[in-house]
Every structure is written in C-alpha cells, then in structure tokens.
Amino acid sequence: MSFGELWAELLPVGRDESTGGYRRYSWTEPDAACRDWFTRTAASLGLQTECDGNGNLWAWWGKPGDGAGPAIVTGSHLDSVPDGGAFDGPLGIVSAFAAIGQLRQDGFHPARPLGVAAFTEEEGSRFGVACLGSRLLAGAVDPAVGRDLRDQDGVSLADAMRAAGRNPALLGPDEDLLAAIGAYVELHIEQGSMLDGLGAPVGVADGIWPHGRWRLDFTGRADHAGTTRLPDRRDPMLPFAATALAARQAATDCGALATFGKVIAEPGAANAISSSVHAWLDARAPEASVLQAVVEAVSEAAAEAAAVHGVGFELRQESFTPLVSFDPVLRDRIGEVLTAAGRPPPVLPTGAGHDAGILAARIPTAMLFVRNPTGVSHSPAEHAEPADCEAGVAALAAVLADLAGR
Ligand code: GLV
Ligand code: MN
Ligand code: MN
DSSP states (O other), X not given: OOHHHHHHHHTTTTBOTTTXXXXXXXXXXXHHHHHHHHHHHHHHTTOEEEEOTTSOEEEEESOXXXXXXXXXXXXXXXXXXXXXXXXXXXXXXXXXXXXHHHHHHTTOOOSSOEEEEEETTSSOTTTSOTTHHHHHHHTOSOHHHXXXXXXXXXXXXXXXXXXXXXXXXXOSOOHHHHHTEEEEEEEEEOSSSHHHHHTOSEEEEEEEOOEEEEEEEEEOOOEETTTSOGGGOOOTHHHHHHHHHHHHHHHHHHTOEEEEEEEEEESOOTXXXXXXXXXEEEEEOSSHHHHHHXXXXXXXXHHHHHHHTTOEEEEEEEEEEOOEEOOHHHHHHHHHHHHHTTOOOOEEEESSXXXXXXXXXXXXXXXXXXXXXXXXXXXXXXXXXXXXXHHHHHHHHHHHHHHHHO
16 A cells, blocks of 8 residues: 555544544554554554554564564554644654555565554653653563553553553563564654755654653642632742743753643632642753753742742652664664665754654664654644655665665
C-alpha cells in the first residue's frame, strides 16, 4: 500500500470533529483502534506483531535475536496530546510501513531483522510521564511507580492496562529485546520551521535539549466569590498567576522555554474562590544547568507568592530527560546515504522529546525530520505536504536498506 492509502486509513481514528484535533490517549478506545490498524497493516506486509510487557508494539520482518545480527528498528508513537495534530507520531509509523512496502516491492531482503515499533504513551497525555513506554523498556522508570501512575480520573496505569487486556505485572525493562536491537531510527515531523527556511524536505536530528515536567500544587480555601472580602481570601489562583509570569521571565532571562499548558482549578465554580490549583510546568533549555536555574527560579517565585496569599505550595518533578546527543556515527552514515541519493540533509537540534531520545541512552539512535511548512505542532495546524511525506518515505527506505542490508 502507498503512503497515501495508509495515511487515509489511520486519519479518522480518534479525531475530534469539533476541533479537528486528535485525542488518542493510551489504553482508550481510539488507542485500541490505532493498535488494530497497526497490527492489520503489519500483517498485510507480512510482518508479525508482538506487544511487549510495556504495551509497545513491534512488527517484525525476520526474528530479533535469531543470530542474523542486531535488528534495525524504526517507528514512533500513535498517541497524541489533547487536540494534537495528525502527524506527530503517526507520520513515523505510516512512513515506516510505506518504506517497508517499498523495499518489499523492490525485492529487497534484509540481512538482519527489521522492525517497526509503536511506543505507548509517548506524550504522557494520560498518565503524566512523557515517553512512558520507552522509559519502562529502558529501565528509566520503576515499574512499581509506573503501575501506580494515575490519570485525571484517578484510574491507575495498572487498571487501564488490565481493562485493555494487558498484564501490568509485565511492566519493566526488557534487556533481551534491547540487546537484540542494533539501531533505532525514528522519522518525525519537524516541530518548527527550520527545514522550511532551508528549502529542504528532510533533515536529520543533532540532539534534544534537556527538558522535563513539574507539577505545582497550590492549596487555598474555597469560599464565596460575592461575599468574601479581598483581605480574607486564600485564593490559590493568585500565586499561580504570579508563577506563570515568573516562568516567562525566568525563561526569557536564561534563553530557555517554560510553559504552563495544563491548569486545573478545583472545584471549578465560576462563583467561588478555588480550593486548589494544580499546574504543570514544561521547561526546556540548551543545557541542564540552565534548566535547573529556570525551575529553581519558578519554584522560588511560586513559594514566595503562595506565602503572600496564605496558600500552601508543593512542587514535584514528573519526568526529566537529560541532554541527548544522537549517535554521531549513525547520523553521519545516514547523512552519506541521503547525500548519495541526491538529498543532503541539514542537521537540526530540537527542543521536543522523543522515544529515540530515551533509547539513545541504551542503543545507537537517530532521527529524520520531515518539513512542516506551518512550523506548528501539538495543534491541528501541524502539517506536511504529501510530496514531503513521500520524500520522507524514500529517505527512510534508503536508510533502512543501508542499515539492514549488510
Ligand atoms: C513531545 O512531543 C514533547 O516534546 O513534549
Ligand atoms: Mn509530541
Ligand atoms: Mn512525537
């Protein structure tokens, strides 16, 4: 099947008609539909799908660990942020299947196993920890902690997995699987507009900025909005507002990024002072020391503002990814392959997190980026032109043929 046919099949799954964005959260119905699509598509290409203990899907051409040499794996994720775009994640998986279809059509026979992976909960949209599936696989999250992660309704990951027919007792590192993989190459839409500026359809990743997520809880006292005198209030919204402004200032001062994209005010009545405000800080910086300075500045500003308003304050880290530098040997080899194919790829840094960044600590990894003319991501405005998607498939097919062909 062509890229366009595969893309069209997956496109309606989990799409919200009113916003045009995707709501594909792990272990929900849309997620199950995405997994069915993955398994069906793999089968149509003659690939065998397995689900590992962490819920990540693996479609294999050949058998990993069968003595034919370390496997080459490509892939990405199928889950989305709330009202995310169509491309972040799925582009890598659809392109992987299209590239394998192309290789089969060309009569290519891999000398070593070739796999397509779909990592679960990459966005952390349901359980809060980004790249959860790859972190569990790589031993970067304690499986007991993973099992007890809760979604917004208090449902644990363990219960969500059980409801989807999976056994949460199997969560945890899979050393045999990791040892059987020689390289992981993830194709992803660019989440910025550097390729557009350079006039190139495909680039390769240099590295990923250190980044993380922190949860801030402000606890005040619920009261009547129409009768409580201003000096008598303990309103948690006020220190939160001061903290959001302080985060912007700290990011500006340090050359970093800081975002509050998720805020929950409880109990959420328009005519009541909130009892508590929960907010999530996403912070990213070119260096870990800079990131630490930003988070400390935000934490200090929050504690100070909370004290002024008689509000309790707590901060805890939900996830952290240190600086990632992708494997230079693999990156240069990919550069040579694409240059030989007439498309020398620009090398780009990124502030976005990826499963490839987690796996980089354990196996050689690399990333290909496909041009995004809007430069927008985590939004329905995210876009890639069909011709650029085809260029991505051709680039990935060439890279896989090179890596798995010898
Ligand atoms: C993933 O897209 C992230 O960078 O948050
Ligand atoms: Mn994303
Ligand atoms: Mn992604």
